[in-house]
Amino acid sequence: MRISVIGCGYLGAVHAACMAKLGHDVVGIDVDERKIAELSQAIAPFYEPGLESLLRDVQDTGRLSFTTDMSAASGSEVHFICVGTPQKKGENGADMTFVDAAVLGLLPYLSPENIVVGKSTVPVGTASRLADLVKAQEHTAHLVWNPEFLREGHAVSDTLSPDRLVYGVSDGSEDHPAVAVLDEVYASALSNGSPRLVTDHPTSELVKTAANSFLATKISFINAMAEVCEAAGADVTLLADAIGMDDRIGRKFLNAGIGFGGGCLPKDIRAFMARAGELGADQALTFLREVDAINMRRRSRVVELTREVCGDILLGQRITVLGAAFKPESDDVRDSPALSIAAQLQLQGAVVTVTDPKALTNAARRFPELHYEADLDRAISGADALLLLTEWQQYRDLDPYALAGSVASRRILDGRNILDAAKWRAAGWSYRGLGRP
Ligand code: UDX
Numbered sequence: 001m002r003i004s005v006i007g008c009g010y011l012g013a014v015h016a017a018c019m020a021k022l023g024h025d026v027v028g029i030d031v032d033e034r035k036i037a038e039l040s041q042a043i044a045p046f047y048e049p050g051l052e053s054l055l056r057d058v059q060d061t062g063r064l065s066f067t068t069d070m071s072a073a074s075g076s077e078v079h080f081i082c083v084g085t086p087q088k089k090g091e092n093g094a095d096m097t098f099v100d101a102a103v104l105g106l107l108p109y110l111s112p113e114n115i116v117v118g119k120s121t122v123p124v125g126t127a128s129r130l131a132d133l134v135k136a137q138e139h140t141a142h143l144v145w146n147p148e149f150l151r152e153g154h155a156v157s158d159t160l161s162p163d164r165l166v167y168g169v170s171d172g173s174e175d176h177p178a179v180a181v182l183d184e185v186y187a188s189a190l191s192n193g194s195p196r197l198v199t200d201h202p203t204s205e206l207v208k209t210a211a212n213s214f215l216a217t218k219i220s221f222i223n224a225m226a227e228v229c230e231a232a233g234a235d236v237t238l239l240a241d242a243i244g245m246d247d248r249i250g251r252k253f254l255n256a257g258i259g260f261g262g263g264c265l266p267k268d269i270r271a272f273m274a275r276a277g278e279l280g281a282d283q284a285l286t287f288l289r290e291v292d293a294i295n296m297r298r299r300s301r302v303v304e305l306t307r308e309v310c311g312d313i314l315l316g317q318r319i320t321v322l323g324a325a326f327k328p329e330s331d332d333v334r335d336s337p338a339l340s341i342a343a344q345l346q347l348q349g350a351v352v353t354v355t356d357p358k359a360l361t362n363a364a365r366r367f368p369e370l371h372y373e374a375d376l377d378r379a380i381s382g383a384d385a386l387l388l389l390t391e392w393q394q395y396r397d398l399d400p401y402a403l404a405g406s407v408a409s410r411r412i413l414d415g416r417n418i419l420d421a422a423k424w425r426a427a428g429w430s431y432r433g434l435g436r437p
Pocket of ligand 1: 148149150151152153212215219252253254255256257258259260261262263264265326327
């Protein structure tokens with residue numbers, strides 16, 4: 001099929017490459033010339049495992065091209081809208097400027113029977129509003145909402161083998177003409193067993209926001225338990241293991257630590273609360289305010305714990321922060337709890353060095369006042385305390401015996417509860433986890 005993908009960020013670039021991999025003819029369109037120039041040379045504009053080799057593979061087939069020219073969408077049967085919906089400045093709601101501009105820009109290039117497929121995370125009600133615009137331009141074209149559930153760091157496999165496909169169509173019916181077209185687009189995933197659900201427009205939009213709210217709630221739940229564990233002298237990691245054995249609860253997303261960040265969960269729960277308020281259903285989501293508050297409290301808690309670890313003083317303490325990205329296998333620092341903690345520590349007088357295998361360029365752009373060191377050994381050397389804040393494999397693998405000689409003081413705060421506490425203590429380190437004795 002001929003497909004256009006509008007917006008070539010995390011979602012769109014991966015989606016375009018994966019659609020070409022599946023055999024479709026794809027054009028990726030974005031207003032950012034630098035991004036398009038890089039993608040055209042099979043360079044990924046951000047770090048995502050497997051993306052660059054996928055771009056190279058599909059580039060050789062000639063099935064994938066990139067451009068800044070929206071008219072290139074003309075001739076495609078299916079048009080995916082993959083632009084961002086960031087949080088509005090100073091407000092909780094989502095900024096719809098990019099989605100609206102993408103759809104308006106696409107309208108002149110629509111042909112009869114075309115399918116416009118929204119993938120961005122949007123406030124409920126957006127799909128029906130945009131469907132009216134599409135119909136007004138080309139009355140035989142359709143708008144479908146097909147939310148994307150990919151996780152950064154696993155984006156390629158999540159796109160090629162999604163755990164579910166949701167098609168939100170205007171009448172919510174299996175017989176809607178867009179359903180057969182999307183089944184063709186996703187034929188490979190469907191034949192490999194990915195389940196698919198056909199819903200109406202608002203349900204499909206809510207599936208995404210509800211899923212992300214649930215995940216955020218799970219993380220904040222276990223972080224709230226971590227607070228209680230700390231007060232009671234209990235161990236939240238064992239608590240999570242034990243409650244996670246109940247398969248109604250499940251162990252996934254019960255890792256207590258410095259909390260969630262990134263470009264999705266924080267802004268999605270806020271946009272959801274804002275939208276529920278507009279709909280007069282704000283009471284239904286007041287618990288998300290608490291989810292957000294618990295999450296933000298983790299950051300100040302780590303600053304306080306660092307002060308404790310350093311003998312009740314931060315001023316002049318040399319602190320090395322291991323990890324800047326909001327999660328491992330990503331160079332994304334949007335709302336990264338690690339960086340926000342590093343910045344707070346520096347404000348309180350600590351001498352902070354941040355290291356990360358992939359995210360330092362983005363981190364330096366966001367927090368230019370922090371000191372960065374790409375070399376792990378140099379970053380650690382002479383530190384008064386280490387803070388493990390993003391669980392990259394190389395930090396999981398750190399050897400407490402080998403490191404003992406390079407730091408000034410053997411103190412480590414494990415913000416992700418991933419190190420073997422007994423091993424670090426045996427090597428003479430003062431070890432602190434979060435929500436652990
Ligand atoms: C999320 C959703 O998982 C994905 O389905 C959606 O499409 C986009 O938003 P992503 O932002 O890539 O994906 O990250 P995710 O893996 O969900 O992690 C989010 C944050 O939660 C990270 O900062 C991570 O470190 C944190 N987290 C995750 C925890 O603190 N504890 C956990 O147990 C799990």
